[in-house]
Amino acid sequence: MPVPFAYSLRNLWTRRLTTILTAAGMALVVFVFAATLMLGEGLNRTLVATGSYDNVIITRTSANSEVQSAVERGQAAIVESRPEVAIGADGAPLLVKELVVIINLLRRDSGQPANIVVRGTNDVALQLRPQVRLIAGRLPQPGSSEVVAGASIARRFQGGGLGETVRFALRDWQVVGVFDAGTTAFNSELWGDADQLMAAFRRPVYSSLTFRLREAGHFPNLKTELESDPRLTLEARRETRYYADQSEAMAKFLRILGLTLTVVFSLGAIIGAMITMYAAVANRTSEIGTLRALGFTRPEILIAFMAEALLLGGVGGLGGVGGASLLQFLTINTLNWQTFSEFSFGFILTPAIALQSLLFALVMGLLGGILPAVRAARMTIVEALRQE
Numbered sequence: 001m002p003v004p005f006a007y008s009l010r011n012l013w014t015r016r017l018t019t020i021l022t023a024a025g026m027a028l029v030v031f032v033f034a035a036t037l038m039l040g041e042g043l044n045r046t047l048v049a050t051g052s053y054d055n056v057i058i059t060r061t062s063a064n065s066e067v068q069s070a071v072e073r074g075q076a077a078i079v080e081s082r083p084e085v086a087i088g089a090d091g092a093p094l095l096v097k098e099l100v101v102i103i104n105l106l107r108r109d110s111g112q113p114a115n116i117v118v119r120g121t122n123d124v125a126l127q128l129r130p131q132v133r134l135i136a137g138r139l140p141q142p143g144s145s146e147v148v149a150g151a152s153i154a155r156r157f158q159g160g161g162l163g164e165t166v167r168f169a170l171r172d173w174q175v176v177g178v179f180d181a182g183t184t185a186f187n188s189e190l191w192g193d194a195d196q197l198m199a200a201f202r203r204p205v206y207s208s209l210t211f212r213l214r215e216a217g218h219f220p221n222l223k224t225e226l227e228s229d230p231r232l233t234l235e236a237r238r239e240t241r242y243y244a245d246q247s248e249a250m251a252k253f254l255r256i257l258g259l260t261l262t263v264v265f266s267l268g269a270i271i272g273a274m275i276t277m278y279a280a281v282a283n284r285t286s287e288i289g290t291l292r293a294l295g296f297t298r299p300e301i302l303i304a305f306m307a308e309a310l311l312l313g314g315v316g317g318l319g320g321v322g323g324a325s326l327l328q329f330l331t332i333n334t335l336n337w338q339t340f341s342e343f344s345f346g347f348i349l350t351p352a353i354a355l356q357s358l359l360f361a362l363v364m365g366l367l368g369g370i371l372p373a374v375r376a377a378r379m380t381i382v383e384a385l386r387q388e
Contacts, residue, residue, distance in 0.1 A: 008307040021316040022276045024048025029265040030320025034357040038347035046345035051239030058209040061235045065101035070205040084222045086212040095211035096124045103122035103168040105157040116188045120197030137177030147192040148177035152344045273368025281376045293379045302377035309369020317361025
């Protein structure tokens with residue numbers, strides 16, 4: 001008959017202060033572990049969700065971002081004539097030729113300048129990106145010095161609100177609308193008429209082309225033909241792949257930082273759990289001797305003490321995940337290292353992250369409790385009763 005589970009639970013409750021302090025240490029480690037995963041998930045959702053699997057983005061070969069890319073008008077015409085490009089209800093290709101540049105705007109809260117993306121586009125962009133919806137005002141008139149602002153820009157930057165004016169490229173641009181793009185990077189952009197922006201920035205070439213495929217399965221053949229065409233020096237990527245590449249550098253940094261902090265903190269938490277469990281064994285030698293005298297076997301004693309250690313880990317894990325869940329109310333403003341522009345994203349807690357964090361806490365409890373449990377199990381009846 002195994003040692004009753006209530007026995008392990010009662011022993012933790014008897015040493016409440018020690019239990020709380022040890023579990024708090026574990027909770028801190030789990031908090032850091034979960035926060036790192038949530039940050040990576042938020043970054044990934046923001047950038048990858050910006051793209052659509054059915055859309056293809058064309059940039060100059062080896063360009064890491066649209067800002068570094070250049071697509072000549074003749075090249076754009078060749079791509080536009082491809083039969084793989086989907087046709088809209090009006091009979092025109094579902095393709096948009098865009099200019100992407102970086103400007104400075106002042107933050108509302110601090111007055112400090114920050115880089116933001118300005119995208120020259122047209123109304124086809126809304127058909128290609130259904131996650132973008134106008135929530136106030138209207139779209140810019142073609143041929144005018146008007147722009148629409150992402151909700152994040154309208155909220156955080158001077159001149160970005162509806163009816164306000166921003167000045168760049170030696171012109172004043174009136175904000176005639178505000179759009180919401182959910183959690184995507186478009187939320188941190190200004191959009192205006194592509195021809196007007198190209199004239200203002202004296203740019204004779206586009207930054208990128210984006211179009212919808214007639215069928216998603218056409219992509220491999222299209223990519224091969226476009227990239228082997230001697231008239232073109234272009235690279236074709238699914239839009240989801242392009243934005244995943246954008247997040248790679250930041251995601252790598254977060255993984256390294258999070259792993260380093262987690263390893264350092266987890267060593268401390270494991271040692272803390274081990275000390276707690278060793279103290280529990282030392283203070284209960286007579287109990288261990290009594291349990292052995294009542295007929296409980298060494299494996300059953302081992303399991304009872306391991307259960308205590310796992311309970312410690314479980315409590316710490318729940319505390320850490322609970323604390324990390326509050327981070328979902330925060331928004332992070334950071335620099336996109338590919339475009340050197342600022343964008344916003346948040347912490348996202350998924351069931352998978354919560355499960356990984358709880359398992360991590362249980363592993364810490366297991367590692368911290370295994371040696372004390374083995375020591376308790378190896379005690380003989382005589383040895384245990386004599387020490388008391």
